[in-house]
Amino acid sequence: MSEISEEEYLQLEKEINLDDIDFSDLEEKYEADTGSDNIVVVDGAPIAPEAKVPILIKVLRKLFSTVGEIVEGDEGVFMPMENGKSKGFLFIQYKTVDEADVAIKKLNGKKLDSQHRLLVNKLSDIEKYASIKSEFQEPKIEPFKSHGYLQSWLQDEQGKDQIVLHFNENVGVYWNKKASEPEPVIEPRKGFTSKYAKFSPKGTYLFSIHPQGVQSWGGSDFHSVRRFFHNQVRLVDFSPNEKYMVTLSPAPISLPDSVAERQQFPFGPESEGHKLVIWDLATGEPVRTFALPPHLENQKEMPWPLVKWSFDDKYCARQGPDALAIYETPSFQLLDKKLVKIDGIQDFEWAPAGVKLHNSKSKTGEHILSYWTPESTNHTARVAIMHIPSRQVLRTVNLFQVSDCKMHWQSEGKLLCVKVDRHTKSGKTIFSNLDFFKLSEKDIPVEKLEFKDVIINFSWEPKSERFVTISRLDDGNPNPAIPKNTISFFAQEDTKGKNANPKYKSYKTIENKHSNTVIWSPKGRYVVVASITRPSGEIDFYDVSFDDETSKKGLPANVKLLKSSNYAGMTNLAWDPSGRFLSAWSSAWLHAIDNGYRIYEFTGNLLRDDSVDQFKDFIWRPRPESLLTNSDRKKVRANLREYSAQFEELDAMEADAALKEAILARRKALEDWRAYRAKHVSKKVQTSEVQAEIIEEIKEEILEEKEEIVE
Known part of the structure; x- marks a missing residue:
């Protein structure tokens, strides 16, 4: 195309009428x-x-x-x-x-x-x-952005678990290599979080906390998945099935002054002044916001979580003065559009699984929650079991001279244990009772265990009816230097017959201990009893089903101390999801003494002891429930020795590089031999044309002659 001259351009400009040109699109x-x-x-x-x-x-x-x-x-x-x-x-x-x-x-x-x-x-x-155009214009839809397989770590051939190590200002994700140094999944990131990191309940997402809100990360490389804006957020919690997240900030939600900023703001005018937010993890949108109840606004220690969930995320509830607010998901509207009025309610807990009530036809189990109310002038203290959504109170127990109650659900929802701290009439001495609600039996009978001591810790064995308590006598001498705690291992007596009513019995008692913490293996059987935040840092590993001559008597529990260890300055304990390893660490958030972590086997053998300056947190990545059917599990048990041999070989290779090289060389030699044999075994063996003749020959040989005269 030839260039236009200046004269031609001026002539063209005179001929064009600019008023006839529509510039509206450019002006807009x-x-x-x-x-x-x-x-x-x-x-x-x-x-x-x-x-x-x-x-x-x-x-x-x-x-x-x-x-x-x-x-x-x-x-x-x-x-x-x-x-x-x-x-x-x-x-x-x-x-x-x-x-x-x-x-x-x-x-x-x-x-x-x-x-x-x-x-x-x-x-x-x-x-x-x-000036909006009357013609409809299709909205621009952003193309779908895949985040990859968010559960890729479950595909590890050796079944290794991932851990998060938080030290100094760095957060790193690693593969647990037992005694060896952890292998980085991603390089440690400086400034990854301004407070702490946290996994969702099934391990799908890792969350970081920032002044502007919460960030979720996922995939094999832990890339950014979604951002949740909540200014100055402090606390985070999740629903059991990872559908929803709850955040709390001390700063009330305030709408931006700018209209443009409001269009990008996730909250509307109805959320103004609220501090508690429920988010949809899939969409990243807030589904409901709440103001804090007046009695919590000036409270120094915030009870957490403020929103509690049913086992399947179908319902959530929050406690208010003299009422319980229960919401249905995903609408988050009040159940039956009204509060559940409960005068003086102090606490409540959902059953962690569907409850199989007597004569219930539900395959997944019923939604059940428990709550308690204190004594008043006209009423005794009360513990109640409520069915949702009917709101029917299934069972009530009246209590007297009550100082406090703690509710502990068994993992399968079969039993509820209520630890009742009671006081004498003078109010000078405290002692404890345990009330067991047997929800699968008719009319929900209640079994009581009375103690002279105060129970300071109670813990159910997962998927079992056994439990451990730590108690101490309230004798008015609180000297922490004197070991006065008692550890008790309980199980139901083995009774026979249709009308048998098994009672709880202590099968082992250990006195004069400093222990204050009980933590069960996720798979049961093995339990650690420890003294956390004490100079001694005792860790005791127990097997409650130890296999010996005593176990052959068929008792429901046979307790054996496997090993003891001391870890001065220990502040935290946590089991890995498989129940194979226990981590213990000393956090710089609490003190600066010997910060670092240790990893133990479930039997108490120390695998790794690592001192890390300014070490803050150790987090095991959770795993979802196993997808194996009952028949699959039976096959695994039947071939357990074969699998064990394979894993032992992998462990040996992991621990010794020379042995690993020898095993791999041996495997290669075996594969080469099999390939050679497969190549040549099919070839026809050449034979001579000579015909063979078989001749049979019989030989007789006299071994001994003996003469005998018979009269």
Whole structure:
């Protein structure tokens, strides 16, 4: 294409009429600021006769001056007139755009009197929405962005578990290599979180906490999955099936002044002033927000979680003064649109699994929760079992002289243990009772165990009816240097017959201990009893089904101390999801003594002891429930020796590089031999043409001759 000359260009410019060209698309795309963003339009004002308009303007100017400085004179407030009356709206010009934003935020919807509500909007917004095209335009849908397989770590051939190590300002994800140094999954990231990191209950997501909100990470490389804006968030919790997240911030939600910022803000006007938020993890959107109850606003230690979930995420509930608010998901509307009134309610707990009530036809089990109320002038203390959604109270137990109650559900929802701390009439001595609600039996009978001691720790064995308690005598001598705690291992007596009613019995008692913590292996049988945050740092490993001559008697429990260890400065303990390893660590969040971590086998053998400066946290990555059927599990048990041999070989290779090289060389030699044999075994062996003749020959040989005379 040839270039146009200057003369030709000037001639062409004269011939073109610019008024005939439509520039509306360019004007819309490159819209300039016309300076009207500081002007607001107020609708809903009274229609007044012309004589009263100055008074009305004076009243409205005074009201709108409370949020910003208005331009002086008629330019500041202009009220259009028609037929000697005002038209019911006016224009107000502020000196700055920010002041106009504040006016909209604070005065939009304000009642001037019983008959007039003011509606405040920006003039520029009205012009913008008045020019919307009548033709429908398809919204632009962003293409789907895959985050990959979020459970990829479960495909590890050796079944290794992942761990998170938080030290200094760094957070790293690693493969647990037992005694060997952990292998990085990703390089440690500095500033990964401003507070702490946390996995979701099934291990799908890793969450980091920031001043602006919460960030979720996932996939094999832990890339960013989603952001949840909640200013100054402090606490985070999740529903059991990872559908929802709950966040809490001390800062109330405040809507931005800017209209543009409000469009990107996840909360609406109904959330203003709220501090508690429930999020949908799949969409990243808030589904419900709540204000804190007045009695919690000034509380130093916040009870957490404030929202508790049913086992299948179908319901959630939160406690308020004299009431329980139960919500259905996903609508998050109140169950039956009303609160459950419970005078003086102190605490409640959902059953962690579907409860198989007597004569229940539900395959998945019923939704059950328990709660307790304290003593009052006219009522005794009470523990109750409630069915949801019917709200029917299935069982109630009255209690006397109660100081406190703690509810402990058995993992399968078969039993509820209520630890009742009671006081003598004088109130000087505290002792404990254990009340067991047997939910699978008719009328939910209750078994009571009475103690002279105060129970300071109670823990059920997973998927079992055995439990461990730690107790101490309330003798008025709280000297922590004296070991006064008693560890007791309980199981139900082995009784026979249809009408047998087994009672709980202590099968082993260990006295004069400093222990204050009980932590069961996720698979049961093995339990660790420890003294946390004490200088001694005792860790005792027990097997409650030890296989010896005593176990052959068929007793429900046979307790054996496997090993003891001391870890000075220990602050935390945690089992891995498989129950094979136990981690113990000393956190810099609590003190600066010997910070670092240890990894033990379930039998108590120390595998790794690592001192790390400014070590803060050790987190095992959770695993979802096993997908194996009962028949699959039977096959695994039947071939357990074969699998054990394979894993032992892998362990040996992992521990010794030379042995690993020898085993791999031996495997290669075996594979080469098999390949050679497969190649040559099919070849026909060449034989000579000579025919063979078989000749049979019989030989007789006299071994011994003996002569005997018979009379």
